Structures are given as structure tokens and as C-alpha cells.
Amino acid sequence: MFAEYSASELTAIFAMQGFAGLILFSVLVLMALGLAIIFGQMGVINMAHGEFMILGxxxxxxxxNVFAEYLPSLFVGYFFVAMVLAFGVTFLLGMAVEWGLIRFLYKRPLDTLLATWGLSLILQQLYRTIFGAxxxxxxxxxxxxxxxALTDIIEVPINGIFVMILTLVIALSVYWLMYRSGWGRQVRAVVQNRPMASAVGINTEKVDRVTFGLGCGIAGIAGSAFTMVGSTGPTSGQLYIVDTFLVVVFGGAQSLLGTIASAFSISQAQSTMEFFLSGSMAKVLTLLFVVGILMLRPQGLFAMKIRH
Incomplete structure (x- = not known):
């Protein structure tokens, strides 16, 4: 497999594929951070998470399009406005979904899976109706x-660098929100002991609604980043939802550090193998590796101790 390449060519290939893996890592991290908050903190299996990304x-x-048509002089900064709008709309829609659907299904994971899968189909058809197939x-x-240009044969796209910087900023913001803010302490208190958290005055229903909305909002930001590296269609979110769940489970459902480490491992493995093998074979080998690790360590790479 490697014999037909020289040492310099292999170095360039691994460098280019490594950077491509970092771009995939960035999208997976943004998707997985939102899902880790929803699944890891709330125990809700949100199969519509990819559709929230595509909404963003x-x-x-x-x-x-609006900036290009009506505000061409400000087009240079449209992405920052789009990112704020994507977060706001998906955050509010997430809160509405939690209020109208999810809050009736807590402690019933299979029911949340079926309900959110149905929601994903509804959203896909809605996108197809509004934006076309x-x-x-x-x-x-x-x-x-x-x-x-890093070297004579290695070049990295500027939009990819921007996506990685954006991912770093969002990841640090989520870390601060979950582990350094008062709201994050409330979330962790609800996760560790819901009856006691309610007894000391924490509004657990509000925490659940905002938490679900935040996870969906981060998926909206992931959608904004996704437009930098891929085209958008009604079913594009389904291409990432399996990998995203894989990242969250492999890293440890309640660990943000595990989510990031898992996303890095999976994205780098897939990106490198896709160059030498087919894309489907790369996914199969990655899945087999992750399943093997989970058989030895079912709780994932990192696990947070929960009081019951």
C-alpha cells in the first residue's frame, strides 16, 4: 500500500490528510459537543441532531444570499451574523421541541429515539419543500x-483554518459554561442528583429546557461551519449523525474532554484511511476499532462518576 510512494510523498500525504482530518474533527467536535450536552447530561437520544445542524x-x-443581494458592502462579515442567527434559531427551536415533545419522554430513551427520529424525517421533508432536493x-x-502554503507540496485551505479556530473558541466557551459558570453548576447538580437539586431550589425543568436548547444551538453553529467545507442538502445531517454518536459514546457520554479526544481519534483515522482505502472501508475499520475498544471499556475513554 505504501511501496508505490516515496518517503517525501508519504510525508506530504500524511500531512495533507492529517489537516483534512482536523477539519473533519472540527465539524465532529461542534456536532458532538451539542450531542454530549443533550445525551450525556440529559440521557436523551436526539436522532434529529443532524437536522438542527442542517438548519444552521x-x-x-x-x-x-441576503448580504450578497442587499448588503454587498458588508458581505465580508456575513458569516459572523449568520453564525449568531443559526445559534439563536436552533436554540429557540430546541427549547420548543423540549417543551412540546421531549419533556414527556424523560427516562424513556427508546421513546426519545423514535420521537426524535420522526422529528428528523419531518424536518428533512420541510427542508426539501422549502429549499428543494x-x-x-x-x-x-x-x-x-x-x-x-506550508511547503512546496503542502497547502492548507484558509477556510479550514478558520473552522478550526472557531471550534477552539466554541469548545473553550462550552467548557467555561459547563465547569466555571453558575448555570453549569446547576446542570451538573441536576445530573448528579435531580431530587436534591430540586429540593435546594434549582428549577430542574428550566435547566432541562435550556440544556436541550444549548445543545441544539451548538449544532446550529456546527451547521454554519459545515457550509465552509461541504454543500448543504435536506439529508446532509444524516451523514454525520452516526459518526457523532460514535464520538460521544467512544469518548464517554458525560465527558467533554472525552468527546474532543474521541473526535480527534476518529477523524484522523478516517481521513488517513480514506486516502489509501475506499471511504466505506475506512468507516468500517474505524467502527470495528471503536467497537473493540468499547468491549474492553464500555464506559468510553473518559467517564464521570455519577451519584445515584
């Missing part, structure tokens, strides 16, 4: 175009 992508697409892409501002 469509909002970014619409925002780019064809995939759409956004126009990037000039400062995101092009690539940066």
Missing part, C-alpha cells in the same frame, strides 16, 4: 478563499 447551514445560506452552497468572502 440553511440559515447561513440564506444570510449569505438539490444541495446548495454558500459563497465565501474573499478573505476565506485560497490556501496557505
Amino acid at each position: 447551514a440553511y440559515i447561513t445560506y440564506l444570510t449569505s 438539490r444541495e446548495v452552497g454558500v459563497s465565501l468572502p474573499d478573505w476565506m478563499m485560497g490556501s496557505y
